[in-house]
Amino acid sequence: MKIFAVYSSKGGVGKTATAVNLSYCAARQGHRVLLCDIDAQGAASYYFRVKAARSFSGKKLLGGGFDKYIRASDYENLDLLPAHFSFRNLDLALAKLEASTRRRALKNLFDSLSDHYDVLVMDCPPNITLLSENIILAADSVVTPVIPTTLSLVALKQLLKIFRKVGAEEKRINAFFSMVEPRKLMHKDVVEKFQHYPIFRDTQIPFQAEIEKMGIYRQPVGAVSPTSVAAQRYQELWQELWDRSELI
Amino acid sequence: MENNVSYLLPPGYDLSRLYQQLEDLYLLEETGEQQYRSTYLDTWDWRLVSNGVMVERAGYKYTFSNLDGAILASETGSRKPRPLLRDFPQGALREHLAKCMDVRALLPQFTVETAQNDVALLNKDQKTVLRFSVIRQSAEHGDEHRELQPLLILKPLRGYNKPKKKVVALLRAEEFRKCGEDESLMERLHQAFGVDRSITSSKFSCRLSAEASIAEAVQQICIVLKEAMLRNLSGTLEDIDSEFLHDFRVAVRRTRSLLSLLKKYLPQGEVRQFQEEFKWLGTVTGPVRDLDVYLLMTDQYQGMLPVELQPGLKSFFLTLASQRKKDLRQMKAALQSERFSQLIEGWQQFLELLPDRDDYPAGAANCREVAEKIIRKRFKRILKEGGRITPETGDEKLHELRIEGKKFRYMLEFFCSIFAEEATLEYLKQMKKLQNNLGDFNDYSVQREVLLVRLQQLKPTTPDSLALAAALGGLIVHMGDAQQEVRTKFEQTFQNFAAKKNIDLLEQIFAGRCEQPPERKVD
Numbered sequence: 001m002k003i004f005a006v007y008s009s010k011g012g013v014g015k016t017a018t019a020v021n022l023s024y025c026a027a028r029q030g031h032r033v034l035l036c037d038i039d040a041q042g043a044a045s046y047y048f049r050v051k052a053a054r055s056f057s058g059k060k061l062l063g064g065g066f067d068k069y070i071r072a073s074d075y076e077n078l079d080l081l082p083a084h085f086s087f088r089n090l091d092l093a094l095a096k097l098e099a100s101t102r103r104r105a106l107k108n109l110f111d112s113l114s115d116h117y118d119v120l121v122m123d124c125p126p127n128i129t130l131l132s133e134n135i136i137l138a139a140d141s142v143v144t145p146v147i148p149t150t151l152s153l154v155a156l157k158q159l160l161k162i163f164r165k166v167g168a169e170e171k172r173i174n175a176f177f178s179m180v181e182p183r184k185l186m187h188k189d190v191v192e193k194f195q196h197y198p199i200f201r202d203t204q205i206p207f208q209a210e211i212e213k214m215g216i217y218r219q220p221v222g223a224v225s226p227t228s229v230a231a232q233r234y235q236e237l238w239q240e241l242w243d244r245s246e247l248i
Numbered sequence: 249m250e251n252n253v254s255y256l257l258p259p260g261y262d263l264s265r266l267y268q269q270l271e272d273l274y275l276l277e278e279t280g281e282q283q284y285r286s287t288y289l290d291t292w293d294w295r296l297v298s299n300g301v302m303v304e305r306a307g308y309k310y311t312f313s314n315l316d317g318a319i320l321a322s323e324t325g326s327r328k329p330r331p332l333l334r335d336f337p338q339g340a341l342r343e344h345l346a347k348c349m350d351v352r353a354l355l356p357q358f359t360v361e362t363a364q365n366d367v368a369l370l371n372k373d374q375k376t377v378l379r380f381s382v383i384r385q386s387a388e389h390g391d392e393h394r395e396l397q398p399l400l401i402l403k404p405l406r407g408y409n410k411p412k413k414k415v416v417a418l419l420r421a422e423e424f425r426k427c428g429e430d431e432s433l434m435e436r437l438h439q440a441f442g443v444d445r446s447i448t449s450s451k452f453s454c455r456l457s458a459e460a461s462i463a464e465a466v467q468q469i470c471i472v473l474k475e476a477m478l479r480n481l482s483g484t485l486e487d488i489d490s491e492f493l494h495d496f497r498v499a500v501r502r503t504r505s506l507l508s509l510l511k512k513y514l515p516q517g518e519v520r521q522f523q524e525e526f527k528w529l530g531t532v533t534g535p536v537r538d539l540d541v542y543l544l545m546t547d548q549y550q551g552m553l554p555v556e557l558q559p560g561l562k563s564f565f566l567t568l569a570s571q572r573k574k575d576l577r578q579m580k581a582a583l584q585s586e587r588f589s590q591l592i593e594g595w596q597q598f599l600e601l602l603p604d605r606d607d608y609p610a611g612a613a614n615c616r617e618v619a620e621k622i623i624r625k626r627f628k629r630i631l632k633e634g635g636r637i638t639p640e641t642g643d644e645k646l647h648e649l650r651i652e653g654k655k656f657r658y659m660l661e662f663f664c665s666i667f668a669e670e671a672t673l674e675y676l677k678q679m680k681k682l683q684n685n686l687g688d689f690n691d692y693s694v695q696r697e698v699l700l701v702r703l704q705q706l707k708p709t710t711p712d713s714l715a716l717a718a719a720l721g722g723l724i725v726h727m728g729d730a731q732q733e734v735r736t737k738f739e740q741t742f743q744n745f746a747a748k749k750n751i752d753l754l755e756q757i758f759a760g761r762c763e764q765p766p767e768r769k770v771d
Contacts, residue, residue, distance in 0.1 A: 048375075049373040049374060049375035050375060050407075051373070068407075069407070070406055070407055071405070071406055071407025071408065072250075072405035072406040072407060072408065074368075074375065074376040079406055079407075218374075
């Protein structure tokens, strides 16, 4: 099982759209996919119209008893572990764990899923905490959307810093430019300046109405308009990330 | 992933009843409609389904799966309408097929037209919480057509147990019946068309009454054998696979054996004529079968030779294949001749009248007594002849013993139902070990002989004929060694067969009759 964590410390960069659409593309390709919505806001769960059971909690997630809370999406091969409001306290719960297991809690947790799924995608909350460290240690690939703006680049620098702190290999970071508007001069300049850095993948996700409309249709773009540019780009991005994960 | 569950609709059920009730609970969405046609293959004697597997064919694409639909292999394969194992390329499909079809051909057995409607149940957020498909199927098997009982396949989704429970309760209330494990599509097709798999089995089976006269017993046994001949006739004429002819010949051989063993109890003059005719049938079908035996051995023959000698065999098998074409034509002509149909008709008439004739009193003897007497006699003879065989004895004595063994085995098979059946079957197993040894010895001997004759006919003037001569020489040496090996095992095999426990087993066979011995009728 390959674990892809869609992470950025900055909000509004398109993390959920990325997690939802990459999961959909992976499932379409025949992989058995679990999308874990660990962002307490539950946007990914909302997109798939899945609600968590009331009895679910962050404590249960970390305790390993989350199997029965996994739910099928409307798409073949794609299941979802929906977010619960209590996930906002995941950091506190993690802090209470034994020091020896704390940093690798998520990784140990996900190991139990490897017989059932080929791909696990995490939609992560936008913060820099113990949870972020856990995510980075658990993931085979940390997928980080970067809007071509200065602030977004700052978030990327923060990510590199955490990587160094926890001693993770930087080659597991897969940044890509998200919400790109080529008409904006700053976007153009930033992309030109940074695109060739080895940390960046080739595929860029443009700023598209279809992606914004996901909130209305509550479906991945590939399910609503499979021939749209956005759907194609997510497909290309998935392929690029998958091929790279096979090499590592 | 949740498992699908199949339900059979009650006969004549109107689905709108179910839909109305579901609509009170959920939003119903039709998500798809498909129509497709599938052809399912099996051997003539249903070897695939008996092994719990099935093969679906669409053009050149074959899908091999378990009866529950779990796919084990899906590959392109033979283009022939009735392919044999050797027609499939090496691969997973062929490996699976090799485990069950042996030398038989795959025939299109059922064509199924399916109309499938997919429905999703949505909750108030318009999230799918359950899916199901309604399957309506009609099938063809030969010239017959049947409608299968419609199915509803429930496809529960992970994490949505409540909707599943609600719908299952509703289906129960509406008297939908859950499909059992033994109600796969194949099983339902077999049931719909009333397929009786035992009919096409090559195993002899005939239930006799211990009180019947020997004439009645002969009538019943010979009718079973005659039907086996006729059942295998069209497959033999169409040359579908080599087993049709083989089973046809076995039925002829069994008939001949029975007539010869029981000649004292039958009207001798007429029986002698039939014996002649059945002998003719054996003779006209012999050459093709002999060649089949070689052609089926193609791979084994190749394997017996070192790689350098293998190409020489190619022309040998090509010659055999072209000879078989000629022999097949002659055999077909014989089997379509007036002589053959007269034989079958005359035989049928003879058998129908046999038990009621009063011109030969010996036929009224009790079948059990006669059978026991003959079986004991044959057994003693086997023990005597087998016991005399020493390492110095000539090959022909082993051949004679093989024939004796065959007659003995046939008698046990014919009359199995009136003796202790289990003991008989156990005994036949023991018998098989001896027969396999003698059979192998005979096969090597005959094949070696034929190869020698072929070798002597060769004029090694060309590189091809030289290569053939070398290959034949290699085979002859190999077979000589193998035959010798079988021969050295004979003594031990025979001793095992003639062991006291086997002799006791034979007594158990005779002692185990269920009924009291009937009063002796006219002797």
